[in-house]
Amino acid sequence: MKKVLVLCGGISKERDISIITGNACAAALKEAGYDTHIIDVDRTLPEKLKLINPDVCFNALHGPYGEDGSVQGLLNIMGIPYTHSGVAASSIAMDKIKTKTIARQYGIHVAEDQLVDYATYKSMTIPFPYVLKPVNDGSSIATYIFRDPDAEKLSAQAWTYNCHAMIEKYIKGRELTVTVFMNKPVTVTEIVPATDHQFYNYQAKYETGGSLHSLPADIPDHTFNICMENALTLHNLLGCRGISRSDFILDENTGDVFFLEINTQPGMTPTSLVPEQLAWAGISFTQLVSLLVDEATIDVL
Numbered sequence: 001m002k003k004v005l006v007l008c009g010g011i012s013k014e015r016d017i018s019i020i021t022g023n024a025c026a027a028a029l030k031e032a033g034y035d036t037h038i039i040d041v042d043r044t045l046p047e048k049l050k051l052i053n054p055d056v057c058f059n060a061l062h063g064p065y066g067e068d069g070s071v072q073g074l075l076n077i078m079g080i081p082y083t084h085s086g087v088a089a090s091s092i093a094m095d096k097i098k099t100k101t102i103a104r105q106y107g108i109h110v111a112e113d114q115l116v117d118y119a120t121y122k123s124m125t126i127p128f129p130y131v132l133k134p135v136n137d138g139s140s141i142a143t144y145i146f147r148d149p150d151a152e153k154l155s156a157q158a159w160t161y162n163c164h165a166m167i168e169k170y171i172k173g174r175e176l177t178v179t180v181f182m183n184k185p186v187t188v189t190e191i192v193p194a195t196d197h198q199f200y201n202y203q204a205k206y207e208t209g210g211s212l213h214s215l216p217a218d219i220p221d222h223t224f225n226i227c228m229e230n231a232l233t234l235h236n237l238l239g240c241r242g243i244s245r246s247d248f249i250l251d252e253n254t255g256d257v258f259f260l261e262i263n264t265q266p267g268m269t270p271t272s273l274v275p276e277q278l279a280w281a282g283i284s285f286t287q288l289v290s291l292l293v294d295e296a297t298i299d300v301l
Contacts, residue, residue, distance in 0.1 A: 001035045004293055005054035007071065009040035012063025013141050020269045022060035028286045029058065034293065041066065049078055056296040057082040058289065059265065064136060067265040068094040072299070081296040085264040088299075089239040093264045094136045096166055100259065102237060108230050109258045111249075112169040118159045121167070129170035134161050145170055171258055174250040176217055178231035179266070179277045181243050182291065185228040186277045190217035213273065215280055223250060226257045234262050242292050245274055 006029065008022025009015055022038055029036040039048055041061060049057075057075055059082050061067060069091035075082045085093070092098050100110040115135065116124070126146075132154065133143040142160050146153075147170070159165075175191040192212040217224065231246035238244075245266040249258045266274045268285075278288050 001033065002055045002293070003035040003037070003053070004029050004056050004058050005049070005052050006036065006038040006058045006060050007041050007045075007066065008038060008060040009042075010061045010063070010066045011042070012061075012065060012067075014062035017267055017269065018060055018062040018066065021062065021267055021272075024268055024270070024285070025058055025060050025289050028289045029293070032286050032290045034290075041071070045071070046074065046078070049075075049080060054080060056080070056293050058293060058296075059084045060268070062265055062267065064094070068136065076298045079298060081298055083292040083296045084242050085238075085240045085244070086299040089241070090264050092238050093240070093244070093262045096133070096135055096261050099234070099238070099262055103230075103234060103259045106233065106237065108233070109256050111171055111258050111260075114167045115164050116167055117164055118156060121159075121165065122153060126167060127169070129172075131168040131170050133166050133168065135164055135166050136162075171249050171251050173252040173258075174217075174219070176219070176227055176248040176250055176257070177245055177273055178227050178248070179243065179245050179274050180231050180235040180240070181274075181278060181281075181283075181288075182295070183232070183235070185232045186281050187215055188217040188219065188224050188227045189213050189215040189273055189277060190219065191273070213276060215277060219250065223255070223257055230257070230259055231262075234259070238262065238264075240264055241297070242295050243274065 006022050006026045008018045010018055026036050026038040037052055057080055061071060065071060067090060069087040072087045072090055097113060097115055100113060103110050128149050129147040131145050177189050177191060179186040194211060227248050234246055235244045243266065245263045247260040249260060251258060268275055275285050275288065
């Protein structure tokens with residue numbers, strides 16, 4: 001029986017969601033018949049890996065250290081196969097500006113953006129409307145939309161980013177997402193946040209009833225195909241493995257599709273988009289995690 005160690009928790013701002021993802025994946029792996037173990041990752045991880053000696057690590061971590069290539073590098077060194085993407089794909093995908101630069105080079109539409117520190121942000125004149133977001137955090141944590149020219153900028157106390165943040169031109173439109181699983185795009189989902197949420201923020205993502213998901217999205221075939229093709233293109237360009245989820249916005253004025261970001265460690269909570277898309281495609285959650293374990297590997301240099 002294959003021994004699988006689920007890595008979750010950690011020290012990022014997405015810790016709580018990672019624990020929910022980890023518990024869900026561990027339960028499904030047990031149901032599938034694996035010898036399943038689960039740990040909350042901290043700096044003692046190398047010692048725990050030696051003690052448990054897993055055949056495979058299931059990476060259920062979200063955010064910095066678990067999703068940016070750090071834990072992947074450790075597992076490469078220790079020779080322990082792991083699920084999801086490797087060091088390079090993880091580290092690039094975690095940086096929204098670097099990922100958008102690659103997308104732009106391959107003709108994929110992206111919104112205008114700028115990397116700023118707090119001093120630059122406070123002193124510059126920013127065209128409205130705009131989005132302020134972290135460069136390397138997910139779950140829409142610390143993401144703000146500024147629509148009104150009279151809106152005050154963030155105070156120094158509210159600036160919770162690790163030095164730099166990203167200013168991005170706000171595009172009003174429909175939020176779309178595509179899962180790529182085993183090198184095939186699954187479908188396009190339209191995300192409609194509940195009326196009390198401005199956009200698909202943290203609460204809309206993880207609270208029951210926080211958003212409505214329409215799949216397949218009721219959009220023109222041409223738009224649907226662009227989303228599917230761009231998601232697969234970026235998955236392959238970055239060298240993602242196993243699974244990824246790419247987010248887009250459909251501009252309500254021009255009809256153009258803009259790429260927002262790619263997630264190499266998409267959430268697998270009861271309200272998450274990936275399990276929902278895979279279920280639509282006829283793949284159960286237990287099958288999903290089992291297939292990821294079967295495809296687990298380490299980076300080959």
